[in-house]
Amino acid sequence: MRVFFVKRRSLKALGKFEDLQISSATLKSLKRIGFEETTPIQEMTIPLSLQGFDIIGQAQTGTGKTAAFGIPLVEKVNPKNKNIQALVIAPTRELAIQVSEELYKIGYEKHARVLAVYGGQDISRQIRALKKNPAIIVGTPGRLLDHIKRKTIRLNDIHTVVLDEADEMLNMGFIEDIEEILSSVPDERQTLLFSATMPNRIKSIGERFMKNPQHVKVKAKEMTVPQIDQFFIKVDEPEKFDALTRLLDYQSPELAIVFGRTKRRVDEVAEALSIRGYTAEGIHGDLSQGKRMSVLRKFKEGSVDVLVATDVAARGLDISGVTHVYNFDIPQDPESYVHRIGRTGRAGKQGMAITFVSPREMGYLRTVEETTKKRMKRMQVPTLAEAIEGQQKLVIEKVDTTIDENDLSLYRKASEQLLEEHDAISVISAMMKMLVKEPDTTPVKISYEAPLPLRRDKKNFGGSKKGNRSGGGGRDFKRRNQRSGKQQNRRDKKR
Ligand SMILES: Nc1ncnc2c1ncn2[C@@H]1O[C@H](COP(=O)(O)OP(=O)(O)OP(=O)(O)O)[C@@H](O)[C@H]1O
Numbered sequence: 001m002r003v004f005f006v007k008r009r010s011l012k013a014l015g016k017f018e019d020l021q022i023s024s025a026t027l028k029s030l031k032r033i034g035f036e037e038t039t040p041i042q043e044m045t046i047p048l049s050l051q052g053f054d055i056i057g058q059a060q061t062g063t064g065k066t067a068a069f070g071i072p073l074v075e076k077v078n079p080k081n082k083n084i085q086a087l088v089i090a091p092t093r094e095l096a097i098q099v100s101e102e103l104y105k106i107g108y109e110k111h112a113r114v115l116a117v118y119g120g121q122d123i124s125r126q127i128r129a130l131k132k133n134p135a136i137i138v139g140t141p142g143r144l145l146d147h148i149k150r151k152t153i154r155l156n157d158i159h160t161v162v163l164d165e166a167d168e169m170l171n172m173g174f175i176e177d178i179e180e181i182l183s184s185v186p187d188e189r190q191t192l193l194f195s196a197t198m199p200n201r202i203k204s205i206g207e208r209f210m211k212n213p214q215h216v217k218v219k220a221k222e223m224t225v226p227q228i229d230q231f232f233i234k235v236d237e238p239e240k241f242d243a244l245t246r247l248l249d250y251q252s253p254e255l256a257i258v259f260g261r262t263k264r265r266v267d268e269v270a271e272a273l274s275i276r277g278y279t280a281e282g283i284h285g286d287l288s289q290g291k292r293m294s295v296l297r298k299f300k301e302g303s304v305d306v307l308v309a310t311d312v313a314a315r316g317l318d319i320s321g322v323t324h325v326y327n328f329d330i331p332q333d334p335e336s337y338v339h340r341i342g343r344t345g346r347a348g349k350q351g352m353a354i355t356f357v358s359p360r361e362m363g364y365l366r367t368v369e370e371t372t373k374k375r376m377k378r379m380q381v382p383t384l385a386e387a388i389e390g391q392q393k394l395v396i397e398k399v400d401t402t403i404d405e406n407d408l409s410l411y412r413k414a415s416e417q418l419l420e421e422h423d424a425i426s427v428i429s430a431m432m433k434m435l436v437k438e439p440d441t442t443p444v445k446i447s448y449e450a451p452l453p454l455r456r457d458k459k460n461f462g463g464s465k466k467g468n469r470s471g472g473g474g475r476d477f478k479r480r481n482q483r484s485g486k487q488q489n490r491r492d493k494k495r
Pocket residue numbers: 034035036037038039042059060061062063064065066067195196315316317318342343346347
């Protein structure tokens with residue numbers, strides 16, 4: 001196995017798509033999308049993929065892995081062939097939809113037909129769509145298997161299989177489905193695995209399904225992108241909700257995702273935020289597909305500005321405008337942390353991630369830091385005064401733009417009258433008070449959630465960056481990885 005390393009930190013471009021032997025039709029599609037230059041993972045994997053190599057592609061979140069596998073995939077599609085030629089497997093329905101949309105855009109000029117098949121959508125509708133001869137199928141494992149068993153998907157002509165979020169797909173919750181799907185695909189195929197994280201244990205599982213895989217890793221000092229400012233707040237479980245609302249008031253995120261550990265947690269936090277006057281909605285695996293899609297749509301449009309989610313939204317989702325990620329509960333796995341916070345700071349944009357950690361969970365925090373090779377800075381919960389100050393700043397910004405962008409002549413007379421009766425500061429203060437969303441203390445119900453079990457080994461607690469990376473974390477991982485399939489399934493059901 002050859003290992004390629006490219007030393008680049010983020011989305012900084014390396015080269016031109018024109019130099020990568022891509023057809024003029026696809027170049028035209030890329031132009032239409034607005035991709036001008038390649039990202040490092042694209043630069044490195046597209047030529048190898050076009051040459052037919054099996055690839056394990058690893059690069060930080062938000063650095064263009066979808067197009068890295070998508071462009072060669074589209075290039076290799078023969079639009080005249082009526083059979084399915086490529087398969088992309090993704091862990092969640094929303095991600096399958098998103099990837100299919102991006103492939104559609106990349107394949108637009110080549111007329112490469114793309115179809116997403118996923119659970120929760122009427123299967124007969126999918127069967128009708130499958131009869132229209134899509135060349136590329138993007139799907140979730142369960143529904144793909146369903147179609148394979150019904151023989152509504154024929155895999156004989158498939159030349160490429162992509163596992164997006166490969167480490168997740170090869171983990172215990174999904175591995176059996178993946179094995180079954182791959183056994184139905186011709187052996188003479190190209191297999192591509194992509195993810196921001198690729199623990200060695202999982203990589204070797206992946207290699208079982210590959211021939212002479214080329215490992216392309218965009219090398220960076222840290223596993224997370226440098227544009228994400230990472231903080232933690234040490235907070236007792238019962239204080240978490242008020243800490244969250246203070247942060248939301250103080251930081252006024254454009255769009256924020258709050259990750260919770262369980263579905264109940266997500267429901268309760270979303271409900272409690274709504275009661276306190278935020279436009280928040282929850283998303284998790286127990287909701288109907290229609291509801292999941294409508295929540296996500298509202299979030300993308302900005303009519304919901306806080307999305308409360310389980311790990312179902314942790315991987316792959318690319319929603320522009322997500323400025324803040326809050327880990328209401330610290331994730332159990334460092335990989336989950338990397339993907340969760342990677343919902344912000346995408347495509348070179350700035351982002352902020354704040355992780356709540358209860359005092360006895362500090363071991364998990366250190367394990368995350370050891371894996372990502374990045375220290376989180378400690379932050380304090382904003383004070384009430386700071387929260388109000390944050391809201392005032394928002395009002396001041398709004399006032400500035402209103403003055404800049406509007407004709408206010410109709411309001412002058414009333415304003416002058418007010419100023420005859422009161423001094424200017426009193427008038428403005430009163431208006432500020434009316435406009436500022438003052439912290440709300442309406443009682444809400446958040447059930448107590450026990451912190452994660454104490455990590456036995458708490459090595460590397462000090463401040464040294466050079467900690468023994470396989471210390472406490474390594475041992476814990478081993479224990480975790482030995483969980484039975486049943487336990488893993490239970491974990492999957494929780495989200
Ligand atoms: N060459 C490019 N030029 C500009 N923008 C790009 C380019 N390639 C991808 N992007 C944009 O960057 C964003 C992130 O891309 P993508 O979703 O593929 O990231 P990813 O590496 O798969 O992240 P994750 O690990 O979270 O799945 C998307 O909005 C995508 O449109």
